[in-house]
Amino acid sequence: MKGDRATLWRMGGFGAAALVFTALVIAVRVRWVPMESLDRGVANDLNAVIAPSRFLVALMGGISRLGSFGVLGWLVGIGATVLVFRRRYRLGAFLLAAALGGLILDPSLKLAVGRLRPVVEQPVAHGGGNSFPSGHSLNSFICYTALLLVFLPALRPAWRRPALIGVGTLVVLIGFSRLALGVHFVSDVIGGWSLGAAWVGLCAAAFELARHEQGRRVTHPLEEGLEPESAPELHLTEHPRPEPKQRYVAPAAGLVAAWVFTFGALVALGLPLAHYRHGNGNVLGDHTIPHWFAAHRSAAMDRIGSLGGTVGNTHAILAIGLAIGAVALAVTRRWRPVVFLAVVMFGELTLFLAAAAITGRARPDVPNLDGKLPTSSFPSGHVAATICVWAVAAVLVLGHTRAWWRWLLVAAAVVMPLWVAVARMYRGMHHPTDIVGSCVLAALWTAAAWWVLRPNRDTGDSPNPETPNRDAPNREAPDQNATSRTALSRTAP
Structure with missing residues (x-):
């Protein structure tokens, strides 16, 4: 009552x-x-x-x-x-x-x-x-x-x-x-x-x-x-055992070093391309391929290219990242995968902005379909962000399940960046070597973040939670030596 x-x-x-x-x-x-x-x-x-x-x-x-x-x-x-x-x-x-x-x-x-x-x-x-x-x-x-x-x-x-x-x-x-x-x-x-x-x-x-x-x-x-x-x-996460604060110093230093080396690789690659024939040389088809796309445009391909650019823009990547983070947090009940996602995406953004500001490469000398943009042509931010966000999704899924559908995300990590890359070149926004620069950025930074943060470590780096980690000690197994010593002490006179 x-x-x-x-x-x-x-x-x-x-x-x-x-x-x-x-x-x-x-x-x-x-x-x-x-x-x-x-x-x-x-x-x-x-x-x-x-x-x-x-x-x-x-x-x-x-x-x-x-x-x-x-x-x-x-x-x-x-x-x-x-x-x-x-x-x-x-x-x-x-x-x-x-x-x-x-x-x-x-x-x-x-x-x-x-x-x-x-x-x-x-x-x-x-x-x-x-x-x-x-x-x-x-x-x-x-x-x-x-x-x-x-x-x-x-x-x-x-x-x-x-x-x-x-x-x-x-x-x-x-x-x-x-x-x-x-x-x-x-x-x-x-x-x-x-x-x-x-x-x-x-x-x-x-x-x-x-x-x-x-x-x-x-x-x-x-x-x-x-x-x-x-x-x-x-509860969003389970309460892990507290770790000393000193444990965070080495990963932070490693990430800073990885960022610096990745930035150096991008500048070393981008500056020569930006200065060679005012950014429109023909290295790896930088001149030929954008002109070929511009000569073969059609209304149907314009719509496909526009959609490809949309799925790689800031709003779409943010939406995909939020969805990945929400699912990862709900399933794993750990912050480590979310931190891995945040570090990869924030690092990608800062690397792209810094490299674009230093290189200042001109856009392809063809009519572009997206208007004038404030950033440099090198590297492609759309492609780099697309590679990073889908690579993170694939890494997390491969680390937490053996289900067949995990390969769908692996396929998406290949197909989605390829679609965005072709769309950006088709619309006259990037050279092929800009795409190469994005691949270098995403590969170096994502691999470094994975190596430092180990996003699947909380599950023992085992795709199947029921599969034991061979590197971890078997806490449930009895100490054979101790058992033998006890038996001998009981039988001794």
Whole structure:
């Protein structure tokens, strides 16, 4: 009965939030004068303070992006991936249902209410669609609250209240940033929060009722999370044995040395190519191949080449890297594979930027299809990043499974860079030797990072967890000498 009363109280809470949202909808539709006066006064006052300062505009824009679909989508996707691989399907369903509900409610209600966005004296941002309710406020409230309710059991009790305060502060800052940028009224933001509270409360109440029907204990979600008994599976990693800090000095020094030597190899290769005939000599077909591609362009090949360039650009590589990191963390429960991925990708980026700045090689002397770019032609950042991210995926999979599908990722590590390389040359963006430089960068740096970090070491470098590591001591085997000595002592007179 006590659990039932607590559930009823929480249902009453999200009912009150829904009532607030309904009242705001009515006030917006009838254009209630006191509310509209407050909305427009706050919008104009904030615009007068924020618009003249580039720093404040940039700061508000950065905070606002934390409530965008891109950021929230990745957070929910990573959270759902962890839950699925840890077999917490009910929690995964709750998280996805809450997030998808926000995606449906936001545009639907914007169309139904039809409120125009604020018009301020000094516009600093643009918002698409109608104004009520604020989509950033709604979806940030839903997604961050849902993630907190799901993963709260993984936190120590002392950290749970600070986590609640942190999430609440973040949601408030996101809502305020929409006001400061002049793209929403106060009532839009409050409407988004109240609707978000009602929706998350409804989803949480449904989850609790399902637990009650299964005979499970009804919890206090803001204190324990939705499913406290899942805490062992919700921890992102297991707790390895602590290592002395000195153990990190040698790997760091090794990575720095590898970076320097790789950079030296790129400069030694790129500078002569950049100066030979102003970067458009015919070494390895640097002149012939781009001209041949330019002479054989077609509409169909343009689309294939454009897609090849897209799968190797920064956004695609970032998306693939996040997906690989999420799956690796969910499956291995170790930070080492994630650190390996981060080191490889960050090193690739810095090596590419540094080498491009030093070499300054001109693009092929053919019409290019991507416009003028600020970076050098040597090496190809698209190709190097594609090689690195898919090589990391292949290394991690080969180190953790013997399943047949591991060869699909090995094939992708070959096919994807080849596609991107041909696409970049077809579009007139790179010479063949630029591709060679990317291969040198990716091969040297990825191999060095693998050698230093040993990303599969936590599994004994054995593809099958059930296969023992021959190099490791057999702790379960009895000491034969000790057994013999004991037997002799028993038989001795």
